[in-house]
Amino acid sequence: MKIHYLLLHAYGTGGTIRTVLTQAGWMAAAGHEVEIVTAVRRRTRPGFAFPEGVKVRTLVDQRAGVRPPQLQARVLRRLRGHVVPRGEPAAGYFTPEVEAAVAAWLRGLTGGILVTTRPALNLLAARHASGLVRMIAQEHMNLASHRPAVQKAIRRGYRRFDAVTVLTETDRSHYETVMPGARIIRIPNAVHPMEREPADHASTSVIAAGRLVPQKGFDLLIPAFVKATENRPDWRLRLYGTGPKQAELVTLAEPAASRVALMGRTGAFHQELAASSLYVLSSRFEGLPMVMIEAMAHGLPVVAFDCPTGPGEVITHDVDGVLVPPQDVEALARAIAELIDDEPRRRRLGAQAVRTVRAYSKGVVAPMWLELFNDLQTARRGADRRSLS
Known part of the structure:
Protein backbone atom coordinates (compact mmCIF):
# COMPACT_ATOMS: atom_id res chain seq x y z
CA MET A 1 0.00 0.00 0.00
CA VAL A 191 1.95 7.96 22.98
CA HIS A 192 5.01 6.05 21.81
CA PRO A 193 6.71 4.44 23.57
CA MET A 194 4.56 3.94 26.66
CA GLU A 195 7.41 2.83 28.93
CA ARG A 196 8.59 6.01 30.65
CA GLU A 197 10.76 6.92 33.60
CA PRO A 198 8.43 7.49 36.58
CA ALA A 199 7.91 11.04 37.79
CA ASP A 200 9.58 12.26 40.97
CA HIS A 201 6.62 13.02 43.20
CA ALA A 202 8.92 14.36 45.90
CA SER A 203 10.18 17.04 43.52
CA THR A 204 9.21 20.68 44.01
CA SER A 205 9.02 21.27 40.26
CA VAL A 206 5.86 22.00 38.25
CA ILE A 207 6.14 21.72 34.47
CA ALA A 208 4.21 22.95 31.44
CA ALA A 209 5.04 22.98 27.74
CA GLY A 210 3.80 24.19 24.38
CA ARG A 211 4.07 26.91 21.80
CA LEU A 212 4.14 30.36 23.39
CA VAL A 213 0.89 31.46 21.76
CA PRO A 214 -2.45 32.65 23.21
CA GLN A 215 -4.09 29.24 22.73
CA LYS A 216 -1.85 27.65 25.37
CA GLY A 217 -2.91 30.10 28.08
CA PHE A 218 0.49 30.59 29.69
CA ASP A 219 -0.58 34.16 30.45
CA LEU A 220 -3.16 32.53 32.76
CA LEU A 221 -0.82 29.86 34.14
CA ILE A 222 1.93 32.22 35.32
CA PRO A 223 -0.30 34.34 37.63
CA ALA A 224 -2.08 31.20 38.85
CA PHE A 225 1.23 29.58 39.78
CA VAL A 226 2.52 32.76 41.41
CA LYS A 227 -0.61 32.95 43.56
CA ALA A 228 -0.46 29.23 44.41
CA THR A 229 3.16 29.49 45.62
CA GLU A 230 3.01 32.76 47.57
CA ASN A 231 3.64 30.78 50.77
CA ARG A 232 5.48 27.92 49.07
CA PRO A 233 8.75 29.56 47.95
CA ASP A 234 10.58 26.28 47.27
CA TRP A 235 8.34 25.38 44.33
CA ARG A 236 9.33 26.24 40.75
CA LEU A 237 7.45 26.40 37.44
CA ARG A 238 9.46 25.40 34.37
CA LEU A 239 7.74 26.37 31.13
CA TYR A 240 9.14 24.80 27.94
CA GLY A 241 8.55 26.14 24.46
CA THR A 242 9.15 29.07 22.14
CA GLY A 243 6.85 31.34 20.20
CA PRO A 244 5.69 34.88 19.49
CA LYS A 245 4.46 35.58 23.04
CA GLN A 246 7.84 34.88 24.65
CA ALA A 247 8.74 38.50 25.42
CA GLU A 248 5.33 39.19 26.97
CA LEU A 249 5.52 36.07 29.12
CA VAL A 250 9.03 36.89 30.29
CA THR A 251 7.76 40.31 31.41
CA LEU A 252 4.77 38.71 33.14
CA ALA A 253 7.05 36.32 35.02
CA GLU A 254 9.62 38.92 36.09
CA PRO A 255 8.10 39.71 39.52
CA ALA A 256 8.42 36.01 40.39
CA ALA A 257 11.60 35.26 38.44
CA SER A 258 12.96 33.11 41.26
CA ARG A 259 9.97 30.77 40.92
CA VAL A 260 9.03 30.92 37.21
CA ALA A 261 11.45 30.12 34.40
CA LEU A 262 10.86 30.08 30.65
CA MET A 263 13.15 27.29 29.52
CA GLY A 264 12.92 27.46 25.73
CA ARG A 265 13.41 24.20 23.82
CA THR A 266 15.05 21.09 25.19
CA GLY A 267 16.22 17.89 23.60
CA ALA A 268 15.59 16.03 26.85
CA PHE A 269 11.96 16.84 27.54
CA HIS A 270 11.06 13.39 28.82
CA GLN A 271 13.83 13.60 31.40
CA GLU A 272 12.39 16.97 32.46
CA LEU A 273 8.94 15.42 32.85
CA ALA A 274 10.39 12.62 34.98
CA ALA A 275 12.11 15.19 37.20
CA SER A 276 8.81 16.95 37.92
CA SER A 277 6.01 16.43 40.39
CA LEU A 278 3.04 18.04 38.62
CA TYR A 279 2.02 18.96 35.06
CA VAL A 280 -0.32 21.89 34.33
CA LEU A 281 -2.33 22.37 31.13
CA SER A 282 -3.68 25.93 30.85
CA SER A 283 -4.96 25.92 27.25
CA ARG A 284 -7.93 27.98 26.13
CA PHE A 285 -8.77 25.20 23.65
CA GLU A 286 -7.18 22.00 22.39
CA GLY A 287 -7.56 19.13 19.97
CA LEU A 288 -6.13 16.28 22.00
CA PRO A 289 -3.19 17.58 24.09
CA MET A 290 -0.47 15.01 23.51
CA VAL A 291 2.06 16.60 25.84
CA MET A 292 -0.47 16.16 28.65
CA ILE A 293 -0.89 12.48 27.77
CA GLU A 294 2.88 12.07 27.61
CA ALA A 295 3.16 13.60 31.09
CA MET A 296 0.53 11.16 32.36
CA ALA A 297 2.56 8.27 30.88
CA HIS A 298 5.33 9.32 33.26
CA GLY A 299 2.90 9.10 36.17
CA LEU A 300 2.55 12.85 36.51
CA PRO A 301 -0.73 14.12 37.95
CA VAL A 302 -2.23 16.84 35.76
CA VAL A 303 -4.14 19.98 36.64
CA ALA A 304 -5.98 21.19 33.53
CA PHE A 305 -8.53 23.71 32.43
CA ASP A 306 -11.56 21.74 31.26
CA CYS A 307 -11.33 23.49 27.90
CA PRO A 308 -12.82 22.36 24.61
CA THR A 309 -11.72 19.68 23.77
CA GLY A 310 -9.33 17.07 25.03
CA PRO A 311 -8.62 17.31 28.77
CA GLY A 312 -12.10 16.18 29.79
CA GLU A 313 -11.96 13.35 27.23
CA VAL A 314 -8.88 11.91 28.95
CA ILE A 315 -8.99 12.95 32.61
CA THR A 316 -11.54 11.79 35.15
CA HIS A 317 -11.61 14.47 37.84
CA ASP A 318 -9.81 13.45 41.04
CA VAL A 319 -9.15 9.97 39.64
CA ASP A 320 -6.19 10.52 37.32
CA GLY A 321 -6.00 14.32 37.35
CA VAL A 322 -7.80 17.51 38.30
CA LEU A 323 -10.09 19.55 36.05
CA VAL A 324 -10.97 23.18 36.78
CA PRO A 325 -13.31 25.56 34.93
CA PRO A 326 -11.86 27.02 31.71
CA GLN A 327 -9.75 30.18 32.11
CA ASP A 328 -10.53 30.38 35.86
CA VAL A 329 -7.18 31.56 37.24
CA GLU A 330 -8.34 31.43 40.85
CA ALA A 331 -9.52 27.83 40.51
CA LEU A 332 -6.28 26.85 38.78
CA ALA A 333 -4.25 28.43 41.57
CA ARG A 334 -6.25 26.58 44.24
CA ALA A 335 -5.86 23.24 42.47
CA ILE A 336 -2.11 23.70 42.07
CA ALA A 337 -1.74 24.68 45.73
CA GLU A 338 -3.80 21.71 46.92
CA LEU A 339 -1.65 19.23 45.00
CA ILE A 340 1.56 20.92 46.09
CA ASP A 341 0.48 20.33 49.68
CA ASP A 342 -0.59 16.71 49.19
CA GLU A 343 2.16 14.36 47.99
CA PRO A 344 0.11 11.17 48.63
CA ARG A 345 -2.64 12.55 46.37
CA ARG A 346 -0.08 13.35 43.67
CA ARG A 347 1.14 9.75 43.83
CA ARG A 348 -2.40 8.34 43.70
CA LEU A 349 -3.44 10.46 40.72
CA GLY A 350 -0.18 9.75 38.92
CA ALA A 351 -0.48 5.98 39.35
CA GLN A 352 -3.97 6.01 37.82
CA ALA A 353 -2.81 8.36 35.04
CA VAL A 354 -0.39 5.67 33.82
CA ARG A 355 -3.27 3.20 33.59
CA THR A 356 -5.52 5.70 31.82
CA VAL A 357 -3.12 6.49 29.00
CA ARG A 358 -2.75 2.84 27.98
CA ALA A 359 -5.76 3.59 25.76
CA TYR A 360 -3.41 5.85 23.75
Whole structure:
Protein backbone atom coordinates (compact mmCIF):
# COMPACT_ATOMS: atom_id res chain seq x y z
CA MET A 1 0.00 0.00 0.00
CA LYS A 2 1.29 3.49 -0.87
CA ILE A 3 0.57 6.20 1.72
CA HIS A 4 1.27 9.92 1.24
CA TYR A 5 1.30 12.18 4.33
CA LEU A 6 1.10 15.90 3.50
CA LEU A 7 2.40 18.25 6.20
CA LEU A 8 2.81 22.01 6.20
CA HIS A 9 6.39 22.03 7.54
CA ALA A 10 7.76 18.58 8.32
CA TYR A 11 11.07 20.11 9.43
CA GLY A 12 9.45 22.09 12.24
CA THR A 13 8.42 21.11 15.75
CA GLY A 14 5.00 20.63 17.27
CA GLY A 15 2.52 17.97 18.24
CA THR A 16 1.02 17.47 14.78
CA ILE A 17 4.41 16.97 13.14
CA ARG A 18 5.58 14.51 15.79
CA THR A 19 2.30 12.58 15.65
CA VAL A 20 2.32 12.29 11.85
CA LEU A 21 5.96 11.20 11.77
CA THR A 22 5.14 8.53 14.35
CA GLN A 23 2.22 7.26 12.24
CA ALA A 24 4.37 7.23 9.12
CA GLY A 25 7.01 5.20 10.94
CA TRP A 26 4.43 2.61 12.00
CA MET A 27 3.20 2.19 8.45
CA ALA A 28 6.70 1.90 7.01
CA ALA A 29 7.60 -0.70 9.65
CA ALA A 30 4.46 -2.63 8.64
CA GLY A 31 5.83 -2.89 5.10
CA HIS A 32 3.95 -0.10 3.35
CA GLU A 33 5.47 2.42 0.94
CA VAL A 34 5.31 5.71 2.85
CA GLU A 35 6.10 9.23 1.73
CA ILE A 36 6.07 12.43 3.80
CA VAL A 37 5.54 15.52 1.68
CA THR A 38 6.24 18.91 3.23
CA ALA A 39 4.63 21.93 1.62
CA VAL A 40 7.47 24.19 2.75
CA ARG A 41 10.92 23.75 4.20
CA ARG A 42 12.52 26.49 6.27
CA ARG A 43 15.16 24.55 8.22
CA THR A 44 18.12 22.45 7.21
CA ARG A 45 17.75 19.96 10.06
CA PRO A 46 14.37 18.52 11.06
CA GLY A 47 12.99 19.19 14.51
CA PHE A 48 12.26 15.46 14.87
CA ALA A 49 14.15 12.57 13.29
CA PHE A 50 12.42 11.22 10.21
CA PRO A 51 11.35 7.57 10.57
CA GLU A 52 13.42 4.87 9.00
CA GLY A 53 12.15 3.71 5.62
CA VAL A 54 10.08 6.85 4.96
CA LYS A 55 10.77 9.03 1.91
CA VAL A 56 10.65 12.81 2.40
CA ARG A 57 9.79 15.25 -0.39
CA THR A 58 9.83 19.08 -0.26
CA LEU A 59 7.54 21.11 -2.51
CA VAL A 60 8.78 24.65 -1.78
CA ASP A 61 12.22 25.10 -0.20
CA GLN A 62 12.24 28.48 1.57
CA ARG A 63 15.67 28.24 3.16
CA ALA A 64 17.95 31.23 2.64
CA GLY A 65 19.88 30.93 -0.59
CA VAL A 66 17.58 28.30 -2.09
CA ARG A 67 15.94 29.40 -5.32
CA PRO A 68 12.12 29.22 -5.16
CA PRO A 69 10.18 27.35 -7.85
CA GLN A 70 9.38 29.21 -11.03
CA LEU A 71 5.65 29.13 -11.72
CA GLN A 72 3.76 30.47 -14.71
CA ALA A 73 1.95 33.75 -14.12
CA ARG A 74 -1.36 32.34 -15.36
CA VAL A 75 -1.17 29.59 -12.71
CA LEU A 76 -0.55 32.15 -9.97
CA ARG A 77 -3.44 34.32 -11.10
CA ARG A 78 -5.80 31.37 -11.07
CA LEU A 79 -4.81 30.24 -7.57
CA ARG A 80 -4.19 33.54 -5.77
CA GLY A 81 -6.26 33.63 -2.57
CA HIS A 82 -8.49 30.94 -3.99
CA VAL A 83 -8.48 28.09 -1.48
CA VAL A 84 -6.94 28.72 1.96
CA PRO A 85 -9.19 31.05 4.00
CA ARG A 86 -7.56 33.90 5.90
CA GLY A 87 -8.81 32.61 9.23
CA GLU A 88 -6.66 29.47 8.98
CA PRO A 89 -3.78 30.03 11.47
CA ALA A 90 -1.18 29.00 8.88
CA ALA A 91 -2.68 31.04 6.04
CA GLY A 92 0.43 33.21 5.91
CA TYR A 93 2.47 30.25 4.66
CA PHE A 94 0.25 29.81 1.62
CA THR A 95 1.61 32.30 -0.86
CA PRO A 96 0.47 31.84 -4.45
CA GLU A 97 3.72 29.95 -5.10
CA VAL A 98 3.08 27.53 -2.23
CA GLU A 99 -0.58 26.97 -3.15
CA ALA A 100 0.38 26.35 -6.77
CA ALA A 101 3.16 23.90 -5.85
CA VAL A 102 0.86 21.94 -3.53
CA ALA A 103 -1.92 21.94 -6.13
CA ALA A 104 0.41 20.65 -8.85
CA TRP A 105 1.62 17.80 -6.65
CA LEU A 106 -1.93 16.86 -5.65
CA ARG A 107 -3.07 16.76 -9.28
CA GLY A 108 -0.22 14.41 -10.11
CA LEU A 109 -1.14 11.68 -7.61
CA THR A 110 -1.93 8.44 -9.35
CA GLY A 111 -2.95 6.11 -6.54
CA GLY A 112 -2.61 5.06 -2.94
CA ILE A 113 -3.90 6.92 0.11
CA LEU A 114 -3.44 10.62 0.81
CA VAL A 115 -3.51 11.86 4.42
CA THR A 116 -3.65 15.64 4.81
CA THR A 117 -3.08 17.12 8.23
CA ARG A 118 -4.56 20.61 8.74
CA PRO A 119 -7.48 22.61 7.29
CA ALA A 120 -5.38 24.50 4.71
CA LEU A 121 -3.95 21.29 3.28
CA ASN A 122 -7.26 19.46 3.59
CA LEU A 123 -9.02 22.18 1.60
CA LEU A 124 -6.33 22.23 -1.06
CA ALA A 125 -6.66 18.45 -1.42
CA ALA A 126 -10.44 18.72 -1.66
CA ARG A 127 -10.02 21.18 -4.53
CA HIS A 128 -7.04 19.76 -6.42
CA ALA A 129 -6.36 16.07 -5.63
CA SER A 130 -6.77 13.67 -8.51
CA GLY A 131 -9.61 11.18 -8.45
CA LEU A 132 -7.08 8.35 -8.40
CA VAL A 133 -6.19 8.62 -4.72
CA ARG A 134 -8.20 7.82 -1.58
CA MET A 135 -8.29 10.83 0.75
CA ILE A 136 -8.31 11.20 4.54
CA ALA A 137 -8.54 14.62 6.21
CA GLN A 138 -6.84 14.56 9.60
CA GLU A 139 -8.03 17.14 12.12
CA HIS A 140 -5.69 17.91 15.02
CA MET A 141 -7.85 20.70 16.46
CA ASN A 142 -11.51 20.77 17.41
CA LEU A 143 -14.08 22.12 14.96
CA ALA A 144 -15.36 24.86 17.25
CA SER A 145 -11.87 26.35 17.60
CA HIS A 146 -11.74 27.23 13.89
CA ARG A 147 -12.83 30.68 12.78
CA PRO A 148 -16.18 31.02 11.01
CA ALA A 149 -14.66 31.31 7.52
CA VAL A 150 -12.65 28.14 8.11
CA GLN A 151 -15.67 26.25 9.47
CA LYS A 152 -17.68 27.27 6.43
CA ALA A 153 -14.93 26.03 4.10
CA ILE A 154 -14.66 22.79 6.06
CA ARG A 155 -18.40 22.08 5.80
CA ARG A 156 -18.19 22.54 2.05
CA GLY A 157 -14.80 21.01 1.24
CA TYR A 158 -14.50 18.02 3.57
CA ARG A 159 -17.41 16.21 1.91
CA ARG A 160 -15.06 15.15 -0.88
CA PHE A 161 -12.95 13.06 1.52
CA ASP A 162 -13.37 9.33 1.93
CA ALA A 163 -12.98 9.85 5.69
CA VAL A 164 -12.36 12.63 8.19
CA THR A 165 -10.49 11.62 11.33
CA VAL A 166 -10.87 13.54 14.58
CA LEU A 167 -9.28 13.13 17.99
CA THR A 168 -12.24 13.06 20.38
CA GLU A 169 -15.80 11.81 20.61
CA THR A 170 -16.98 15.37 21.24
CA ASP A 171 -15.48 16.56 17.98
CA ARG A 172 -16.83 13.54 16.10
CA SER A 173 -20.32 14.49 17.25
CA HIS A 174 -19.81 18.11 16.15
CA TYR A 175 -18.64 17.08 12.67
CA GLU A 176 -21.52 14.63 12.24
CA THR A 177 -23.94 17.44 13.10
CA VAL A 178 -22.62 19.85 10.46
CA MET A 179 -21.73 17.18 7.87
CA PRO A 180 -24.51 14.56 8.02
CA GLY A 181 -23.68 11.47 6.02
CA ALA A 182 -19.92 12.10 5.99
CA ARG A 183 -17.63 9.40 7.35
CA ILE A 184 -16.25 10.82 10.60
CA ILE A 185 -13.95 8.55 12.60
CA ARG A 186 -12.36 9.13 16.00
CA ILE A 187 -8.74 8.00 16.10
CA PRO A 188 -6.76 9.54 18.96
CA ASN A 189 -3.09 10.33 18.74
CA ALA A 190 -0.80 7.81 20.40
CA VAL A 191 1.95 7.96 22.98
CA HIS A 192 5.01 6.05 21.81
CA PRO A 193 6.71 4.44 23.57
CA MET A 194 4.56 3.94 26.66
CA GLU A 195 7.41 2.83 28.93
CA ARG A 196 8.59 6.01 30.65
CA GLU A 197 10.76 6.92 33.60
CA PRO A 198 8.43 7.49 36.58
CA ALA A 199 7.91 11.04 37.79
CA ASP A 200 9.58 12.26 40.97
CA HIS A 201 6.62 13.02 43.20
CA ALA A 202 8.92 14.36 45.90
CA SER A 203 10.18 17.04 43.52
CA THR A 204 9.21 20.68 44.01
CA SER A 205 9.02 21.27 40.26
CA VAL A 206 5.86 22.00 38.25
CA ILE A 207 6.14 21.72 34.47
CA ALA A 208 4.21 22.95 31.44
CA ALA A 209 5.04 22.98 27.74
CA GLY A 210 3.80 24.19 24.38
CA ARG A 211 4.07 26.91 21.80
CA LEU A 212 4.14 30.36 23.39
CA VAL A 213 0.89 31.46 21.76
CA PRO A 214 -2.45 32.65 23.21
CA GLN A 215 -4.09 29.24 22.73
CA LYS A 216 -1.85 27.65 25.37
CA GLY A 217 -2.91 30.10 28.08
CA PHE A 218 0.49 30.59 29.69
CA ASP A 219 -0.58 34.16 30.45
CA LEU A 220 -3.16 32.53 32.76
CA LEU A 221 -0.82 29.86 34.14
CA ILE A 222 1.93 32.22 35.32
CA PRO A 223 -0.30 34.34 37.63
CA ALA A 224 -2.08 31.20 38.85
CA PHE A 225 1.23 29.58 39.78
CA VAL A 226 2.52 32.76 41.41
CA LYS A 227 -0.61 32.95 43.56
CA ALA A 228 -0.46 29.23 44.41
CA THR A 229 3.16 29.49 45.62
CA GLU A 230 3.01 32.76 47.57
CA ASN A 231 3.64 30.78 50.77
CA ARG A 232 5.48 27.92 49.07
CA PRO A 233 8.75 29.56 47.95
CA ASP A 234 10.58 26.28 47.27
CA TRP A 235 8.34 25.38 44.33
CA ARG A 236 9.33 26.24 40.75
CA LEU A 237 7.45 26.40 37.44
CA ARG A 238 9.46 25.40 34.37
CA LEU A 239 7.74 26.37 31.13
CA TYR A 240 9.14 24.80 27.94
CA GLY A 241 8.55 26.14 24.46
CA THR A 242 9.15 29.07 22.14
CA GLY A 243 6.85 31.34 20.20
CA PRO A 244 5.69 34.88 19.49
CA LYS A 245 4.46 35.58 23.04
CA GLN A 246 7.84 34.88 24.65
CA ALA A 247 8.74 38.50 25.42
CA GLU A 248 5.33 39.19 26.97
CA LEU A 249 5.52 36.07 29.12
CA VAL A 250 9.03 36.89 30.29
CA THR A 251 7.76 40.31 31.41
CA LEU A 252 4.77 38.71 33.14
CA ALA A 253 7.05 36.32 35.02
CA GLU A 254 9.62 38.92 36.09
CA PRO A 255 8.10 39.71 39.52
CA ALA A 256 8.42 36.01 40.39
CA ALA A 257 11.60 35.26 38.44
CA SER A 258 12.96 33.11 41.26
CA ARG A 259 9.97 30.77 40.92
CA VAL A 260 9.03 30.92 37.21
CA ALA A 261 11.45 30.12 34.40
CA LEU A 262 10.86 30.08 30.65
CA MET A 263 13.15 27.29 29.52
CA GLY A 264 12.92 27.46 25.73
CA ARG A 265 13.41 24.20 23.82
CA THR A 266 15.05 21.09 25.19
CA GLY A 267 16.22 17.89 23.60
CA ALA A 268 15.59 16.03 26.85
CA PHE A 269 11.96 16.84 27.54
CA HIS A 270 11.06 13.39 28.82
CA GLN A 271 13.83 13.60 31.40
CA GLU A 272 12.39 16.97 32.46
CA LEU A 273 8.94 15.42 32.85
CA ALA A 274 10.39 12.62 34.98
CA ALA A 275 12.11 15.19 37.20
CA SER A 276 8.81 16.95 37.92
CA SER A 277 6.01 16.43 40.39
CA LEU A 278 3.04 18.04 38.62
CA TYR A 279 2.02 18.96 35.06
CA VAL A 280 -0.32 21.89 34.33
CA LEU A 281 -2.33 22.37 31.13
CA SER A 282 -3.68 25.93 30.85
CA SER A 283 -4.96 25.92 27.25
CA ARG A 284 -7.93 27.98 26.13
CA PHE A 285 -8.77 25.20 23.65
CA GLU A 286 -7.18 22.00 22.39
CA GLY A 287 -7.56 19.13 19.97
CA LEU A 288 -6.13 16.28 22.00
CA PRO A 289 -3.19 17.58 24.09
CA MET A 290 -0.47 15.01 23.51
CA VAL A 291 2.06 16.60 25.84
CA MET A 292 -0.47 16.16 28.65
CA ILE A 293 -0.89 12.48 27.77
CA GLU A 294 2.88 12.07 27.61
CA ALA A 295 3.16 13.60 31.09
CA MET A 296 0.53 11.16 32.36
CA ALA A 297 2.56 8.27 30.88
CA HIS A 298 5.33 9.32 33.26
CA GLY A 299 2.90 9.10 36.17
CA LEU A 300 2.55 12.85 36.51
CA PRO A 301 -0.73 14.12 37.95
CA VAL A 302 -2.23 16.84 35.76
CA VAL A 303 -4.14 19.98 36.64
CA ALA A 304 -5.98 21.19 33.53
CA PHE A 305 -8.53 23.71 32.43
CA ASP A 306 -11.56 21.74 31.26
CA CYS A 307 -11.33 23.49 27.90
CA PRO A 308 -12.82 22.36 24.61
CA THR A 309 -11.72 19.68 23.77
CA GLY A 310 -9.33 17.07 25.03
CA PRO A 311 -8.62 17.31 28.77
CA GLY A 312 -12.10 16.18 29.79
CA GLU A 313 -11.96 13.35 27.23
CA VAL A 314 -8.88 11.91 28.95
CA ILE A 315 -8.99 12.95 32.61
CA THR A 316 -11.54 11.79 35.15
CA HIS A 317 -11.61 14.47 37.84
CA ASP A 318 -9.81 13.45 41.04
CA VAL A 319 -9.15 9.97 39.64
CA ASP A 320 -6.19 10.52 37.32
CA GLY A 321 -6.00 14.32 37.35
CA VAL A 322 -7.80 17.51 38.30
CA LEU A 323 -10.09 19.55 36.05
CA VAL A 324 -10.97 23.18 36.78
CA PRO A 325 -13.31 25.56 34.93
CA PRO A 326 -11.86 27.02 31.71
CA GLN A 327 -9.75 30.18 32.11
CA ASP A 328 -10.53 30.38 35.86
CA VAL A 329 -7.18 31.56 37.24
CA GLU A 330 -8.34 31.43 40.85
CA ALA A 331 -9.52 27.83 40.51
CA LEU A 332 -6.28 26.85 38.78
CA ALA A 333 -4.25 28.43 41.57
CA ARG A 334 -6.25 26.58 44.24
CA ALA A 335 -5.86 23.24 42.47
CA ILE A 336 -2.11 23.70 42.07
CA ALA A 337 -1.74 24.68 45.73
CA GLU A 338 -3.80 21.71 46.92
CA LEU A 339 -1.65 19.23 45.00
CA ILE A 340 1.56 20.92 46.09
CA ASP A 341 0.48 20.33 49.68
CA ASP A 342 -0.59 16.71 49.19
CA GLU A 343 2.16 14.36 47.99
CA PRO A 344 0.11 11.17 48.63
CA ARG A 345 -2.64 12.55 46.37
CA ARG A 346 -0.08 13.35 43.67
CA ARG A 347 1.14 9.75 43.83
CA ARG A 348 -2.40 8.34 43.70
CA LEU A 349 -3.44 10.46 40.72
CA GLY A 350 -0.18 9.75 38.92
CA ALA A 351 -0.48 5.98 39.35
CA GLN A 352 -3.97 6.01 37.82
CA ALA A 353 -2.81 8.36 35.04
CA VAL A 354 -0.39 5.67 33.82
CA ARG A 355 -3.27 3.20 33.59
CA THR A 356 -5.52 5.70 31.82
CA VAL A 357 -3.12 6.49 29.00
CA ARG A 358 -2.75 2.84 27.98
CA ALA A 359 -5.76 3.59 25.76
CA TYR A 360 -3.41 5.85 23.75
CA SER A 361 -0.67 3.28 23.15
CA LYS A 362 0.63 2.21 19.75
CA GLY A 363 -0.97 -1.19 20.26
CA VAL A 364 -4.40 0.45 20.47
CA VAL A 365 -4.07 3.30 17.95
CA ALA A 366 -1.98 1.82 15.12
CA PRO A 367 -4.55 -0.90 14.33
CA MET A 368 -7.23 1.79 13.97
CA TRP A 369 -5.22 3.41 11.17
CA LEU A 370 -4.42 0.11 9.51
CA GLU A 371 -8.08 -0.87 9.56
CA LEU A 372 -9.09 2.42 7.93
CA PHE A 373 -6.36 2.23 5.28
CA ASN A 374 -7.23 -1.37 4.42
CA ASP A 375 -10.92 -0.52 4.24
CA LEU A 376 -10.26 2.33 1.80
CA GLN A 377 -8.00 0.16 -0.34
CA THR A 378 -10.64 -2.56 -0.45
CA ALA A 379 -13.28 -0.03 -1.43
CA ARG A 380 -11.00 1.29 -4.20
CA ARG A 381 -10.42 -2.18 -5.64
CA GLY A 382 -14.16 -2.83 -5.59
CA ALA A 383 -14.83 0.44 -7.42
CA ASP A 384 -12.16 -0.37 -10.01
CA ARG A 385 -13.69 -3.79 -10.68
CA ARG A 386 -17.15 -2.26 -11.10
CA SER A 387 -15.81 0.32 -13.58
CA LEU A 388 -14.40 -2.50 -15.72
CA SER A 389 -17.55 -4.63 -15.72
